[in-house]
Amino acid sequence: MHASGNAAIYFVDRHIGEGRGDKLAFREADGAKRSLTYGQLAEETARFAGALDRHGVRREERVAMIVRDQIEFPVVFWGSLKAGAIPVPLNTLLSTDIYEGILSDSRASILVVSEELWDVVAPAISDNRYLRAVLVIGDAPEGTESYAAFTEGAEPVQTVEAHEDELAFWLYSSGSTGLPKGVRHVHASLKATADTFGAQVLGIREEDTVYSVAKLFFAYGLGNGMSFPMSVGATTVLFGGRPTPDAVFDIMKTERPTIFCGVPTLYAAVVAAQEAAGGKPEHSIRVCTSAGEALPREIGERWERLWGAEIIDGVGSTEMLHIFLSNRPGDIVYGTSGVAVPGYEVRLVDEHDEDVPEGEVGELLVRGPSSADGYWNRRNKSQSTFAGHWTRTGDKYERSDGGRYVYCGRTDDMFKVSGIWVSPFEVEQALVEHPAVLEAAVVARADEKGLDKPAAYIVLKDGADPAVAAELKDLVKEKIGMWKYPRWIEVVEELPKTATGKIQRFKLRGSA
Numbered sequence: 001m002h003a004s005g006n007a008a009i010y011f012v013d014r015h016i017g018e019g020r021g022d023k024l025a026f027r028e029a030d031g032a033k034r035s036l037t038y039g040q041l042a043e044e045t046a047r048f049a050g051a052l053d054r055h056g057v058r059r060e061e062r063v064a065m066i067v068r069d070q071i072e073f074p075v076v077f078w079g080s081l082k083a084g085a086i087p088v089p090l091n092t093l094l095s096t097d098i099y100e101g102i103l104s105d106s107r108a109s110i111l112v113v114s115e116e117l118w119d120v121v122a123p124a125i126s127d128n129r130y131l132r133a134v135l136v137i138g139d140a141p142e143g144t145e146s147y148a149a150f151t152e153g154a155e156p157v158q159t160v161e162a163h164e165d166e167l168a169f170w171l172y173s174s175g176s177t178g179l180p181k182g183v184r185h186v187h188a189s190l191k192a193t194a195d196t197f198g199a200q201v202l203g204i205r206e207e208d209t210v211y212s213v214a215k216l217f218f219a220y221g222l223g224n225g226m227s228f229p230m231s232v233g234a235t236t237v238l239f240g241g242r243p244t245p246d247a248v249f250d251i252m253k254t255e256r257p258t259i260f261c262g263v264p265t266l267y268a269a270v271v272a273a274q275e276a277a278g279g280k281p282e283h284s285i286r287v288c289t290s291a292g293e294a295l296p297r298e299i300g301e302r303w304e305r306l307w308g309a310e311i312i313d314g315v316g317s318t319e320m321l322h323i324f325l326s327n328r329p330g331d332i333v334y335g336t337s338g339v340a341v342p343g344y345e346v347r348l349v350d351e352h353d354e355d356v357p358e359g360e361v362g363e364l365l366v367r368g369p370s371s372a373d374g375y376w377n378r379r380n381k382s383q384s385t386f387a388g389h390w391t392r393t394g395d396k397y398e399r400s401d402g403g404r405y406v407y408c409g410r411t412d413d414m415f416k417v418s419g420i421w422v423s424p425f426e427v428e429q430a431l432v433e434h435p436a437v438l439e440a441a442v443v444a445r446a447d448e449k450g451l452d453k454p455a456a457y458i459v460l461k462d463g464a465d466p467a468v469a470a471e472l473k474d475l476v477k478e479k480i481g482m483w484k485y486p487r488w489i490e491v492v493e494e495l496p497k498t499a500t501g502k503i504q505r506f507k508l509r510g511s512a
């Protein structure tokens, strides 16, 4: 084993030897607006590792984190790695029941919580048998310890030796059913995503300032806001609040990020707000990324017209840690997910795992240096997802003429109408081309004969007349084909989504 296999050496400690001790690593855009240089980060993480040590936390014990995007997030994450413990960042928007399930599934012995989230978390730990300390960032309620008291006076410790293939951290990934699954990642994967997407697609450099609306607990946010900027000594703007269009306009103006990482729902909302307000937004952005779900072509084009900066749309997964299929700066075709990121290979296969010919829809498989080690306590699911070097994504794609990949839907979202496959995403793209439609979700619904037909749920832009729904059927027929038009169109206030903006179509199926 070699100490340099521990990712904390590369991402944190290395910057001191390379003279970046005074360079700003993190800056909060809300709350107390604190900041942390690379030198302070190295010190604070070594002290947090020392505090874990002092508390008797041993290697491989899990440190669950229900922490907003604030200075303590990187300190706890990298400090745990330094101690050889396993940080497990959790989505900060989950319910008490799910926290209870995950905390018991992971058998975390330490839990770190932001004080704002305490009310939801408190009932989740009352019967927990594994937690030995609950640290609250802020005022500590009875029965907990404040994060400040836990770290107070702790001696900084040396980063422990770790093999690059050793488990480093877990992320919990939600599926359509059951408890989220613990996805176990190794140390080497963090550098692998920074060296591939971060360096070769995003082209991140030391002078950059990144703002990611995807929070750090999400694999997409973890790369955008931690491993990519920290691989080159850049700066990250942390924002713990809800990323509304107004918050985004404000951060762009005052914090001046040069890289903006968004998700399609947010891009759609910002474009609509910007078009309604008129004028040109004030910003210093040089490049934007999108992931989480496919970016509708229309939204990408409107954003680029208004903001004068391209969106690199790509697809990744928690299992692969970050984006493996992507457009490139200067070579973007909106409405596609581009091509494989350097270092990754992709295949499209049919139900017998045979490669499908060009132009046909198949399941996307990916192979690359950042695939997870497996799911915690889910042997069967691990075996079916991680098939040797290839990882199944559960996404259906088609390869177009230029070799670009076009998203068709989740394996379980696709359906057939009159024997022909319909991609909900394609129908949704056609719907959002109507100027009154903000968002759309399409699912299969059985007609009176029991045959599947598309049903659409749409969110209208502010002030739009619900009567436009009648025009939409013809729009879809004209744009993408007679059999694909939605036989039912319902106007709704909002679509069910995951915390990271993915539409949960399974919640709409059978909802009528």
Ligand code: 3SK
Binding pocket: 218, 219, 220, 221, 291, 292, 293, 314, 315, 316, 317, 318, 321, 322, 323
């Ligand atoms: O959903 C995605 O596209 C994604 C991208 C990067 C990292 C993680 C995920 C789930």
